[in-house]
Amino acid sequence: MVLLLFTCIFVIELGMVSTSTAINWVKLQAEGQFVEDICPAEDVRFVKESVAAAVTCGKICNEDKECKAVTYQMDDHKCTGCREFLKSLPTVNSAGLLKFAKREHLFDCKEILERDRFADTGVYTIAVGGTETLQVYCDMRTNGGGWTVFQHRLDGSVNFQRNFSQYENGFGDINGEFWLGLKYVQKLTEMPSEFKYEITFSNDGEQPWNERFSRFQLVGPRYVLSIDDRLYSSGNNYGETFATFNESPFVALAEDSSTSCLSGDHMWWSFTAQTCNYVLNLNIVYGTKTKIRWAPESDSYRILKASTMMIRRI
Known part of the structure; x- marks a missing residue:
């Protein structure tokens, strides 16, 4: 059984007054063992250490036009950006690796x-x-x-x-x-x-x-x-x-x-x-x-x- 959890990151657009744009992400969590990061080494766009929170990691990816998904390691605050969308359901392992993908469309x-x-x-x-x-x-x-x-x-x-x-x-x-x-x-x-x-x-x-x-x-x-x-x-x-x-x-x-x-x-x-x-x-x-x-x-x-x-x- 897959549990879908929704996360929204709100960014104030430059030049706009009192306006915000919702950047839609999806975090998919499933039972099972951790099975590597969501993108191979050749598709890694960036790796950033000491990123304070998952929401900050998402903002970094959003600011990079080539970044389509991220992982965020909660124990060491490492943020990794990928060039590709998810190819399969991601997982969350016991060490606390969160995986997110940009959503270009809503669910229903x-x-x-x-x-x-x-x-x-x-x-x-x-x-x-x-x-x-x-x-x-x-x-x-x-x-x-x-x-x-x-x-x-x-x-x-x-x-x-x-x-x-x-x-x-x-x-x-x-x-x-x-x-x-x-x-x-x-x-x-x-x-x-x-x-x-x-x-x-x-x-x-x-x-x-x-x-x-x-x-x-x-x-x-x-x-x-x-x-x-x-x-x-x-x-x-x-x-x-x-x-x-x-x-x-x-x-x-x-x-x-x-x-x-x-x-x-x-x-x-x-x-x-x-x-x-x-x-x-x-x-x-x-x-x-x-x-x-x-x-x-x-x-x-x-x-x-x-x-x-x-x-x-x-």
């Missing part, structure tokens, strides 16, 4: 909004897990904003009939219809996160469905859904809930559905039931009917018009 949409409360809804670049950059669509208005959208459908312009690998890695147009990627959603929800979805059906006059949950996570290589604690729901959803899929794996096109009720064109979380009923399949072929309730009445199906699924770190 919530952190973007926390830094700029006037941030607009739209596309931003984040650093997933502190290292891998990814373009995401941020909803900065719904329920206080700071939501990272991972599914959006509105016009059928993107084909959602995809295999497991494509659902894992993501597809579509981040400015239009898209699926962000299961592996990214899993990474983003390693920290406690809430979940919200909204569905609009083609039936004129029907209120959109909304549900919001205080806990959401994807577990393991099959991205098993872990969801709990519904905060609210609205719309005429007949008592159905996304929580139906709790503890279910994600199933995609052309997979063996022997342990799943989903098959054919259904890419979704599944659940085991003798009757193989299912609800709220938001990845179904656009313009076709999806079942929305258990009972067999004639109004138990709806045609999806638009849907949005999003997560937010708590």
Whole structure:
């Protein structure tokens, strides 16, 4: 388990009055033994002795345009600057070696909004897990904003009939219809996160469905859904809930559905039931009917018009 700790170093810019710029760093701490410094000898930019504190070490690196990461030895106050970003997760050893890397991007949409409360809804670049950059669509208005959208459908312009690998890695147009990627959603929800979805059906006059949950996570290589604690729901959803899929794996096109009720064109979380009923399949072929309730009445199906699924770190 990796614990992410955030450090900000504030510097007053010359020529600016009462203005400060946050220099974003990330310190990653993991269990295990110390495994050498973060950069080889040829990539060392500088070594400075008797540096008073880690924050001072960071400032020295920030002032050097070629420095991308630093180590700070707490026992002898040695500061080492590197030319390269981290290639893998750094560690903190028992002797107290701290390792930091500059962050050019924030971690998620919530952190973007926390830094700029006037941030607009739209596309931003984040650093997933502190290292891998990814373009995401941020909803900065719904329920206080700071939501990272991972599914959006509105016009059928993107084909959602995809295999497991494509659902894992993501597809579509981040400015239009898209699926962000299961592996990214899993990474983003390693920290406690809430979940919200909204569905609009083609039936004129029907209120959109909304549900919001205080806990959401994807577990393991099959991205098993872990969801709990519904905060609210609205719309005429007949008592159905996304929580139906709790503890279910994600199933995609052309997979063996022997342990799943989903098959054919259904890419979704599944659940085991003798009757193989299912609800709220938001990845179904656009313009076709999806079942929305258990009972067999004639109004138990709806045609999806638009849907949005999003997560937010708590």
